[in-house]
Amino acid sequence: MNNPDPSTATPDRNLRNRNRTMLLAIFALFFGSLIFAGVLRFSGWRPAGMKNKGELLQPPADLRASRPALLDGGTYAWNPIDRTWRIAIAPPADCGIECAKTVRDIHVVWELLGGEATRVDVLWLCASTPCALPAGAPALTNLYLLQPAPGLRAQLPRVDAVAFKGGRGVPVYVIDPNGFVILRYAAGSDPGDLRSDLAKLLKLK
Numbered sequence: 001m002n003n004p005d006p007s008t009a010t011p012d013r014n015l016r017n018r019n020r021t022m023l024l025a026i027f028a029l030f031f032g033s034l035i036f037a038g039v040l041r042f043s044g045w046r047p048a049g050m051k052n053k054g055e056l057l058q059p060p061a062d063l064r065a066s067r068p069a070l071l072d073g074g075t076y077a078w079n080p081i082d083r084t085w086r087i088a089i090a091p092p093a094d095c096g097i098e099c100a101k102t103v104r105d106i107h108v109v110w111e112l113l114g115g116e117a118t119r120v121d122v123l124w125l126c127a128s129t130p131c132a133l134p135a136g137a138p139a140l141t142n143l144y145l146l147q148p149a150p151g152l153r154a155q156l157p158r159v160d161a162v163a164f165k166g167g168r169g170v171p172v173y174v175i176d177p178n179g180f181v182i183l184r185y186a187a188g189s190d191p192g193d194l195r196s197d198l199a200k201l202l203k204l205k
Contacts, residue, residue: 052200053193054174054183061155061181068123068152071131071145076123078179085201086121086175087194090159093127095170098187100134102170105191107138112195116202118142123175125153157184174198 068076087106091099110117122143124133131145146152153159156173172194174183185194 052183052197054185054189054197057157057182057184060176061157062179063152063155063175063181064179066149066152066155066179068125068149069147071126071129071147076144076146078177080178082119083177084119084121085177085198086123087198088123088125088156088173088175088181089170090125090153090156090173091127091170092160095127096134098170100137102172103133103137103140106172106194107140109191109195109198110140110142113198113202116199119202120198125149125156156181174201176201 064078070076087109089102089106091102106122110120110122113120120142122140123146124131124143125146126148128148131148133140133143133145156171159171171187172185172189173181174194174197175181183197
């Protein structure tokens with residue numbers, strides 16, 4: 001019987017070892033990446049470009065069953081097929097200069113959205129009647145004044161947590177095309193944060 005040539009057995013063994021090592025490395029790289037991504041995902045980490053500036057509401061408030069009544073008659077419909085986003089403002093009854101500032105800030109945000117601004121409605125939930133925007137407030141296109149609706153107002157998370165620099169402030173909300181309240185901006189928040197978040201959301205089709 002012929003004995004195997006050691007000179008050929010050694011290269012074959014080395015090749016198998018290299019192949020095995022390569023497979024293990026690929027396995028570790030692939031599943032290691034998945035595990036690492038999972039850890040980051042469940043820890044709440046996201047890339048800076050994907051992070052929202054406003055407070056993400058979890059779970060979001062569901063307004064789909066609501067039929068907000070317009071101050072001048074009729075109802076405001078959600079119409080998800082239109083892919084319209086909303087900025088919702090629910091000022092307190094005794095709101096003064098803070099309300100005027102909020103309207104000016106929202107007006108600037110709306111204009112900075114450019115051509116996409118037509119896909120954003122501004123909802124002003126009146127606290128009482130008669131109801132009107134603050135004196136000197138800029139005219140807002142796509143503005144809808146909603147009749148006082150305690151039930152609707154109560155669905156906006158922490159709507160009455162409006163302390164702002166020793167006075168009264170106005171929280172602002174973003175409502176998605178389906179009627180879910182997904183983001184909240186505390187009284188006194190930087191309006192640039194709202195503009196940044198809306199710019200990202202409007203890219204979603």
